[in-house]
Amino acid sequence: MSADSQHDYDAIIIGGGPNGLIASSYLARAGARVLLLERRIETGGGLNTDEYFGFRFNLHAVYHLMADVMPAYRDLDLSGYGLRYVTPPYGAAFLLPDNRSMLFSNDPAATAEEIRKFSNTDAIRYVDMWNSFQPMLDQYLIPLTYELPMPPLEQLELMEQDEAGQEMARISEMSFVDILDDYGFENTHVRMALLSFPAMWGLDLHEPLGFLYPLYLCRMLNAALVKGGSHRMSSAIYRSLVHAGGVVRDACPAASLIVEDGTVVGVRTAAGETFRAPLVISTLNPEQTFINLLGEEYLDEALQSAISGWEWEQRSLFGLHLGIRGDFSYKSGDNRVDDALVAFMGLSTEEDLHSHLAGVDSGELSGTDWIHVTVPTRFDSTQASDGYQTVRIESVASYSSPWNEITPTYAESCLNLLHKYADLGEIVVQRTCTPVDIEQRLTTMKQGSIKHGAYTPLQLGYFRPTELCSQIETPVPGLLVAGASVYPGGMILGGPGYLGAKVAMELLGIR
Numbered sequence: 001m002s003a004d005s006q007h008d009y010d011a012i013i014i015g016g017g018p019n020g021l022i023a024s025s026y027l028a029r030a031g032a033r034v035l036l037l038e039r040r041i042e043t044g045g046g047l048n049t050d051e052y053f054g055f056r057f058n059l060h061a062v063y064h065l066m067a068d069v070m071p072a073y074r075d076l077d078l079s080g081y082g083l084r085y086v087t088p089p090y091g092a093a094f095l096l097p098d099n100r101s102m103l104f105s106n107d108p109a110a111t112a113e114e115i116r117k118f119s120n121t122d123a124i125r126y127v128d129m130w131n132s133f134q135p136m137l138d139q140y141l142i143p144l145t146y147e148l149p150m151p152p153l154e155q156l157e158l159m160e161q162d163e164a165g166q167e168m169a170r171i172s173e174m175s176f177v178d179i180l181d182d183y184g185f186e187n188t189h190v191r192m193a194l195l196s197f198p199a200m201w202g203l204d205l206h207e208p209l210g211f212l213y214p215l216y217l218c219r220m221l222n223a224a225l226v227k228g229g230s231h232r233m234s235s236a237i238y239r240s241l242v243h244a245g246g247v248v249r250d251a252c253p254a255a256s257l258i259v260e261d262g263t264v265v266g267v268r269t270a271a272g273e274t275f276r277a278p279l280v281i282s283t284l285n286p287e288q289t290f291i292n293l294l295g296e297e298y299l300d301e302a303l304q305s306a307i308s309g310w311e312w313e314q315r316s317l318f319g320l321h322l323g324i325r326g327d328f329s330y331k332s333g334d335n336r337v338d339d340a341l342v343a344f345m346g347l348s349t350e351e352d353l354h355s356h357l358a359g360v361d362s363g364e365l366s367g368t369d370w371i372h373v374t375v376p377t378r379f380d381s382t383q384a385s386d387g388y389q390t391v392r393i394e395s396v397a398s399y400s401s402p403w404n405e406i407t408p409t410y411a412e413s414c415l416n417l418l419h420k421y422a423d424l425g426e427i428v429v430q431r432t433c434t435p436v437d438i439e440q441r442l443t444t445m446k447q448g449s450i451k452h453g454a455y456t457p458l459q460l461g462y463f464r465p466t467e468l469c470s471q472i473e474t475p476v477p478g479l480l481v482a483g484a485s486v487y488p489g490g491m492i493l494g495g496p497g498y499l500g501a502k503v504a505m506e507l508l509g510i511r
């Protein structure tokens with residue numbers, strides 16, 4: 001397959017979020033003629049930072065779990081284009097209502113000492129669990145994030161070959177709660193803390209998603225912030241793309257795909273322009289790609305049923321972003337909690353967490369009793385002026401709540417909780433971001449679905465978004481998919497965009 005005089009570009013990429021940017025930059029740097037189309041006034045998607053009166057608010061992604069292992073960082077020379085990560089000394093702190101705290105870092109022995117304040121047995125269990133998770137990450141989870149997914153039986157055969165693989169296969173069938181039972185954790189405060197790592201991302205604690213636990217625990221405890229704000233990462237990828245000759249059109253939504261003889265041959269924009277290319281890579285969600293842009297008439301029965309059955313995430317996020325004049329510190333007796341990337345507060349026990357999540361799922365909460373808080377300026381003074389702080393409060397929330405009515409009371413409940421656990425200066429700027437706001441800003445995140453679709457066993461791995469498209473190519477010639485709804489999934493992993501570029505290069509016959 002090659003571009004010729006009938007084609008304006010070798011590849012057109014739809015959507016300038018992290019995955020679209022990464023796919024475009026790899027292709028452009030490999031010599032392909034690339035056009036990236038973005039609906040919003042700027043590229044970045046979930047890598048967003050808005051500046052209000054000198055405060056940089058990261059309205060969407062802020063925790064970069066794969067910062068040091070993402071191939072794009074090295075391959076696209078992102079540090080050369082200005083990307084800098086900052087890694088706080090502690091990954092997470094749990095502040096309990098009785099004034100006790102528990103600090104987690106990427107040092108399992110130090111974390112075990114924190115856990116020992118609550119349970120000696122659980123401190124031992126934690127080190128056991130960490131030691132079994134680490135080889136799963138090194139040998140399987142991290143490398144496989146950047147390889148096309150295998151059919152489940154093939155993957156099982158691969159994992160049978162060593163102890164780490166066998167253990168991963170074993171926990172894959174378990175839920176997060178089952179894994180804690182299996183390792184023998186017994187203290188309710190420790191279990192609440194450990195379950196908060198998957199729960200903060202809206203994952204169902206009772207679904208058999210156990211293979212994700214090493215990623216959500218160990219990688220979160222290695223997570224970094226982007227110096228200057230998350231948008232600096234998208235700027236770095238953007239610069240690498242443009243430097244390699246890629247063309248970016250922002251404020252230029254794709255409106256439909258051009259199909260000739262059953263093959264996708266280009267894109268028509270909302271303004272009526274047409275661009276032709278032998279490959280079109282969509283990073284939008286399955287409904288947008290296959291129904292809105294392509295059209296149901298081009299879907300066979302199998303693809304149509306897979307797309308119509310696509311499930312959005314049940315849980316989204318509510319954000320409250322504060323600009324503060326003066327200082328910020330937690331009221332804990334342990335000063336080290338100020339050095340944690342994220343501090344969780346409001347809940348005490350595992351039962352509290354389950355009942356909080358049940359309340360979220362009911363859609364009937366008008367406030368929250370569980371928040372997690374990050375103070376980016378603690379680690380990166382460039383995110384506000386001297387003497388000012390930015391504070392990012394997040395709470396797992398339901399899209400179905402009546403946000404038009406409850407946003408002020410919900411924000412107030414976040415502030416009340418924060419004041420209970422922290423001393424802070426005067427709030428001079430305040431900005432909310434509800435699940436409805438998320439959907440309005442990023443249409444890819446329908447119903448506030450931050451990963452473009454639920455994480456269920458049937459929407460993960462080889463089945464994401466369906467086994468018909470998880471290899472990036474779709475049953476429709478000329479159309480590829482590479483956004484968060486495709487393996488390995490959402491968040492700033494850079495996986496779908498990397499795999500999208502890899503498959504596109506093979507199809508275009510370039511290295």
Ligand SMILES: Cc1cc2nc3c(=O)[nH]c(=O)nc-3n(C[C@H](O)[C@H](O)[C@H](O)COP(=O)(O)OP(=O)(O)OC[C@H]3O[C@@H](n4cnc5c(N)ncnc54)[C@H](O)[C@@H]3O)c2cc1C
Pocket residue numbers: 014015016017018019020037038039040043044045046047059060061062063064065252253254255283284317319438441442443444445450451452482483484485490491492493
């Ligand atoms: C509140 C919030 C907090 C989050 N926190 C984190 C975090 O801390 N860490 C983390 O790893 N992840 C986080 N995420 C998730 C992460 O942001 C997403 O999973 C990730 O951005 C998905 O990347 P993507 O490139 O696939 O899609 P997106 O980032 O959704 O980008 C898709 C792009 O396509 C554009 N687009 C839409 N329609 C069209 C069209 N018709 N034509 C052209 N362009 C179009 C959109 O404007 C957008 O720029 C968070 C998300 C939210 C909302």
